[in-house]
Amino acid sequence: MSLDRAVAHVNLAAIKRNVQRMRRELRGGAQLCAVVKADGYGHGAAESARAALAGGASTLAVAASSEATAIRDAGIAAPLLVMGALSETELVEALRAGAEVVVWRERQLQAVAAAGGGRVHVKLDSGMGRLGTRDSEEATRVLEAAERARGVEAIGLMTHFATADEAEDGGFFEEQLGRFSAWASAMKARRPGLVVHAANSAAVLRSADAHFDMVRCGISIYGMDPFGQDPFAVGLEPALELRSYVAEVKECGRGQSAGYGRRFVATRATRIAVLPVGYGDGWRRGLSNNAEVLIEGARRPLVGTVSMDNVTVDVGPAAEASQEGDDQAPIGREAVLIGAQGEERITAEEIAARLETINYEVTCGLTSRVPRVYHEDGRGQARRRERVFARGSAAPAEGERAVGQSS
Secondary structure, eight states: OOOOSOEEEEEHHHHHHHHHHHHHHOOTTOEEEEEOHHHHHTTOHHHHHHHHHHTTOOEEEESSHHHHHHHHHTTOOSOEEEOSOOOHHHHHHHHHTTOEEEEOSHHHHHHHHHTTOEEEEEEBOSSSOSSSBSOHHHHHHHHHHHHHSTTEEEEEEEOOOSSTTOSOSTTHHHHHHHHHHHHHHHHHHHOTTOEEEOOOHHHHHHOGGGOTTEEEEOGGGGTOOTTSSOGGGGTOOOOEEEEEEOOEEEEEOTTOEESGGGOEEOSSOEEEEEESOOGGGTOOGGGTTSEEEEETTEEEEEESOOOSSOEEEEOOOHHHHHHTTOOSOOTTOEEEEEEEETTEEEOHHHHHHHHTSOHHHHHHTOOTTSOEEEEETTEEEEEEEOHHHHTTSOOOOTTEEETTSOO
8 A cells, every 4th residue: 555645636527517516507608717826726727727628617717927837838728817917027928828818007008019919808996906997997998998009909807806705795795796797888888799707606606697708716616615614505526635644653641742832731541643744735733733634434633733744633542442443553544634534524614714714725725745646536547746756756656647647
């Protein structure tokens, strides 16, 4: 048996089904743009993009020019939108990748023209307070200027919602939607070919009025709940599982401790399992004494301080194990930090709640030290992306292959 210190297993079939599920929600013929920025929210950008396209996505979106280049380098030729702010150098890179870009000032149009031209989306800041112009008249002038600029083609109008995922937002979502809809409808009446888009995953589920011509789904296609509660309640299927294994088990007497700072001191004789995963892998230090891990189908408390490379888990005293018919220390057994084992499941939403953050941050925070292993419902050969393989210093485990190798 090949053991890995920590591995993120990504089910590409789940991503495909999540895209199909979100597409069934759409009204008025709206298309779905799959957001694969931040390395596919930690799942792997190229692999997630291919799965999303197979599920019916028509367009991809990223935040940075380097991300656009990476998508093209992976051989993916689908329409691609770079949504973030771009320096002059980044703009050239994005346009070279054949990506569409976002503008809201006339000087940005001039930069696009100077770089050889390209396709642009004009952004109205309807209330997010970040990128885009708050002034609908300026947005209109930018759109009109784009029609005059050499080599520039205006193809879209967009905005982004600030509170779509908040049930009690004082009506701000509806206020934003109304502000954007009024402007976009007027522009579309004069230029019917423009693609209007505003909705993120939460807005897709919240209001069909926000669907327009296209929606931009990110968190939902990875099977996480855009409202941060329960993905299964909204028909989504988590695509990522984070697994490690029990590398060591040791007796821990009453009064003995585990981890830096002695933040766990045993109040009874027990056994401590050591898992070789830590904040160097993205398993946050805030989970010290504040999480559970699945071992042998049971929830076990993570105890002590999360260190860079290890965590410690209380697996109970040997006497309890004997009563359960297993008097062997579970060395070598799989440990699940996110995902299912037996009848139990730990979701990214649960981890986010413990950290008082959002599910996005949980998967985006997994570092490059954690290899991503790809499969489709556990069938066929897994495809493994791990940087160490590219350096030739290690080989894939049996039944797995490095991305780029033949299957």
